[in-house]
Amino acid sequence: MYAPLLPGAAAGTLDPRHIVVPLRAHLQRTALRVGYVVGGDPGRDTLRVQMISGDIKEYRYDHLVVALGSVSRVIPIPGLVEHAIGFKTIADATALRNRMVRHFELAEGLDDKVARAGYLSFVFVGGGYAGLEGIAELEGFARDALRRYPRCRETGVRFVLIDAAPRVMPEIQRQLADWTVELLTRRGVQFRLSTTVTEVRPDAVTLSDGEVIPARTVVWTAGVRASPVASSLGLPLEGGRIVCDPHLRVRGYENVWAIGDIAAVPDPAQPGRPCPPTAQHAIRQGKLLGENIVRVIGGREPRPFTFKTLGAFADLGRHRAVANLMGLRVKGFPAWAICRFYHLAWLPGLDRKSRLIADWSVELLFPRDLAEMGQLGHPPPLAVSTQPLDNAAGSDSVQADGAAGASGEHP
Numbered sequence: 001m002y003a004p005l006l007p008g009a010a011a012g013t014l015d016p017r018h019i020v021v022p023l024r025a026h027l028q029r030t031a032l033r034v035g036y037v038v039g040g041d042p043g044r045d046t047l048r049v050q051m052i053s054g055d056i057k058e059y060r061y062d063h064l065v066v067a068l069g070s071v072s073r074v075i076p077i078p079g080l081v082e083h084a085i086g087f088k089t090i091a092d093a094t095a096l097r098n099r100m101v102r103h104f105e106l107a108e109g110l111d112d113k114v115a116r117a118g119y120l121s122f123v124f125v126g127g128g129y130a131g132l133e134g135i136a137e138l139e140g141f142a143r144d145a146l147r148r149y150p151r152c153r154e155t156g157v158r159f160v161l162i163d164a165a166p167r168v169m170p171e172i173q174r175q176l177a178d179w180t181v182e183l184l185t186r187r188g189v190q191f192r193l194s195t196t197v198t199e200v201r202p203d204a205v206t207l208s209d210g211e212v213i214p215a216r217t218v219v220w221t222a223g224v225r226a227s228p229v230a231s232s233l234g235l236p237l238e239g240g241r242i243v244c245d246p247h248l249r250v251r252g253y254e255n256v257w258a259i260g261d262i263a264a265v266p267d268p269a270q271p272g273r274p275c276p277p278t279a280q281h282a283i284r285q286g287k288l289l290g291e292n293i294v295r296v297i298g299g300r301e302p303r304p305f306t307f308k309t310l311g312a313f314a315d316l317g318r319h320r321a322v323a324n325l326m327g328l329r330v331k332g333f334p335a336w337a338i339c340r341f342y343h344l345a346w347l348p349g350l351d352r353k354s355r356l357i358a359d360w361s362v363e364l365l366f367p368r369d370l371a372e373m374g375q376l377g378h379p380p381p382l383a384v385s386t387q388p389l390d391n392a393a394g395s396d397s398v399q400a401d402g403a404a405g406a407s408g409e410h411p
């Protein structure tokens with residue numbers, strides 16, 4: 001999955017399937033086995049994998065590449081795990097979009113304006129690019145949706161972004177970060193910086209300054225950590241990431257390699273520090289890794305990872321973005337156009353690129369798609385499938401009492 005386009009998938013500017021690259025179609029000369037890695041023994045060159053059938057199978061390898069990515073980094077805040085949604089996977093993006101549509105429907109049917117406001121308030125925690133892009137895109141989605149919901153329009157939507165730091169997006173220059181905050185503030189997004197969340201309840205968020213924000217949707221975008229599976233592989237770890245040398249080889253092993261978010265590869269741009277967990281590093285490490293394994297098998301020396309970050313982008317929706325391009329500051333429409341070309345260039349496969357272009361072209365002509373896909377993959381039982389508003393499907397239930405529980409909504 002190409003995660004940088006996840007905010008667009010959540011906000012209905014593109015079809016979520018179009019940013020998922022089907023491995024079997026793209027890796028045509030690869031013997032593919034789909035399963036969940038559960039452990040490994042690098043001393044015996046073996047890996048344990050739970051197959052789709054549920055069986056655990058042990059694989060022997062000549063070379064092992066670990067590229068298991070990262071998961072949302074959660075901290076012990078009461079109610080966070082129970083009531084907040086992550087923003088890391090297609091399932092997160094789809095669940096968030098479904099929840100927004102469902103909450104518009106619920107709110108539209110409520111006479112109590114205060115209760116309605118709770119369903120129309122969306123809190124994002126974390127002001128990195130994922131949080132900023134997420135809130136910008138979903139605010140745009142909500143604005144479009146409001147046209148179809150007269151009572152919700154009367155109440156209005158509320159978007160709040162919270163971050164413990166005094167500024168957003170540390171990856172870009174201060175001026176661009178300030179411009180981003182100004183732009184989103186003009187669109188109605190509220191910022192609570194130098195502020196933390198102390199409690200998440202199903203219907204409200206409490207902040208460190210005592211403020212209570214009535215909101216039934218909390219999106220957690222406050223960073224990532226290496227996949228916890230890293231600790232079951234018997235490999236050296238540093239801050240949860242697998243320790244690698246500059247050639248992408250895991251410290252102490254000749255035939256084990258790691259790349260991407262799970263790997264602590266020395267960052268050529270910041271000596272003494274590991275590469276940041278970004279797609280631009282992961283993709284380039286992947287290319288070098290292929291080359292290095294071929295070199296090693298052929299008896300040659302592997303090459304070191306020398307890529308220095310080119311900058312950072314944040315697509316702020318509605319044809320606006322900010323970009324730090326090798327120190328050059330770009331904002332507004334030019335940054336947005338660069339951003340789109342960049343993602344298009346990196347999305348693998350001509351078929352995926354074509355589908356993305358088609359999605360983006362349709363988006364220029366029509367309002368965002370409000371179709372809710374809560375039943376996707378959860379068909380109701382055949383025997384009761386003729387009932388209206390069938391709750392058996394679980395994740396897409398719209399309950400008359402307005403108690404669509406947060407955890408129940410998240411697949």
Ligand SMILES: Cc1cc2nc3c(=O)[nH]c(=O)nc-3n(C[C@H](O)[C@H](O)[C@H](O)COP(=O)(O)OP(=O)(O)OC[C@H]3O[C@@H](n4cnc5c(N)ncnc54)[C@H](O)[C@@H]3O)c2cc1C
Pocket residue numbers: 001002003004005006007035036037038067068069070087088089129130227229259260261262277278279280281282313
């Ligand atoms: C919302 C969002 C926006 C982002 N925007 C940008 C951006 O604009 N620019 C940028 O450079 N980066 C961006 N990133 C970061 C970027 O997506 C990641 O750095 C990149 O995807 C890391 O690649 P990876 O291959 O290490 O991991 P992933 O892309 O996460 O791939 C890991 C793979 O491993 C699989 N896996 C995990 N555990 C197991 C297991 N136990 N067994 C088998 N398979 C497993 C997963 O299913 C997944 O397919 C963004 C991330 C998010 C969430």
